[in-house]
Amino acid sequence: EAQVTQNPRYLITVTGKKLTVTCSQNMNHEYMSWYRQDPGLGLRQIYYSMNVEVTDKGDVPEGYKVSRKEKRNFPLILESPSPNQTSLYFCASSWGTSGVRYNEQFFGPGTRLTVL
Amino acid sequence: GQQVMQIPQYQHVQEGEDFTTYCNSSTTLSNIQWYKQRPGGHPVFLIQLVKSGEVKKQKRLTFQFGEAKKNSSLHITATQTTDVGTYFCAGLSYGGATNKLIFGTGTLLAVQP
Numbered sequence: 384e385a386q387v388t389q390n391p392r393y394l395i396t397v398t399g400k401k402l403t404v405t406c407s408q409n410m411n412h413e414y415m416s417w418y419r420q421d422p423g424l425g426l427r428q429i430y431y432s433m434n435v436e437v438t439d440k441g442d443v444p445e446g447y448k449v450s451r452k453e454k455r456n457f458p459l460i461l462e463s464p465s466p467n468q469t470s471l472y473f474c475a476s477s478w479g480t481s482g483v484r485y486n487e488q489f490f491g492p493g494t495r496l497t498v499l
Numbered sequence: 500g501q502q503v504m505q506i507p508q509y510q511h512v513q514e515g516e517d518f519t520t521y522c523n524s525s526t527t528l529s530n531i532q533w534y535k536q537r538p539g540g541h542p543v544f545l546i547q548l549v550k551s552g553e554v555k556k557q558k559r560l561t562f563q564f565g566e567a568k569k570n571s572s573l574h575i576t577a578t579q580t581t582d583v584g585t586y587f588c589a590g591l592s593y594g595g596a597t598n599k600l601i602f603g604t605g606t607l608l609a610v611q612p
Contacts (some may be wrong), residue, residue, distance in 0.1 A: 419600075422603065422606060423508070424606040425505075425587060425601040425602045425605050426542070426587065426589075426605075427602070428600070428601075429603075438584055442601075473541060473542070475542075486533075487532065487544035487547065488532075488542075488544065488600070489544070490541040490542045490543070491541060492540075492541055493541050
């Protein structure tokens with residue numbers, strides 16, 4: 384089944400404790416992206432990747448890191464989480480080197496993160 | 500920077516009533532996509548509009564892209580309880596980066612049986 388998977392689905396952590404949220408897709412998509420969703424703000428892009436070893440900042444990259452060493456995986460790293468990073472996070476992927484201009488995005492199930 | 504606003508933020512309707520959500524961009528868009536997110540779920544792609552003035556239909560859903568490519572709308576005829584969820588538009592600025600969709604703030608639709 385074609386899908387985007389994220390782990391963990393739920394995470395409660397404390398300020399400053401490094402964490403990684405994994406994202407994997409089995410559709411051989413070139414483009415992958417991370418979003419955070421907050422009430423009243425919609426979905427805001429954190430980072431995106433056009434292909435292996437090619438990443439770029441979205442609209443809210445501060446406090447996050449990403450890497451794209453393999454085509455299927457795009458982990459999101461929070462080196463020192465803070466309470467303002469409490470949010471619902473979605474990973475998404477789409478095919479094609481033209482990015483999202485003409486291609487639908489497939490979203491993972493989401494990771495709900497709480498930073499105390 | 501580019502902003503995409505959606506109105507209303509929330510709409511409550513009786514089953515069978517119509518529903519419309521509007522999406523407005525501060526800049527001209529090259530294309531716009533619509534997504535639906537069921538409660539507790541993830542966004543799911545509905546449709547993409549590319550041409551000025553384009554109108555597309557999916558059963559009871561009608562999508563429009565404005566002539567100036569700065570606004571779009573989603574209209575649902577005779578809502579059903581299965582239509583419950585948040586509807587997002589997402590657009591790419593004309594001439595801007597090819598890789599960054601800007602999502603609207605979303606419209607939450609509640610349907611009372």
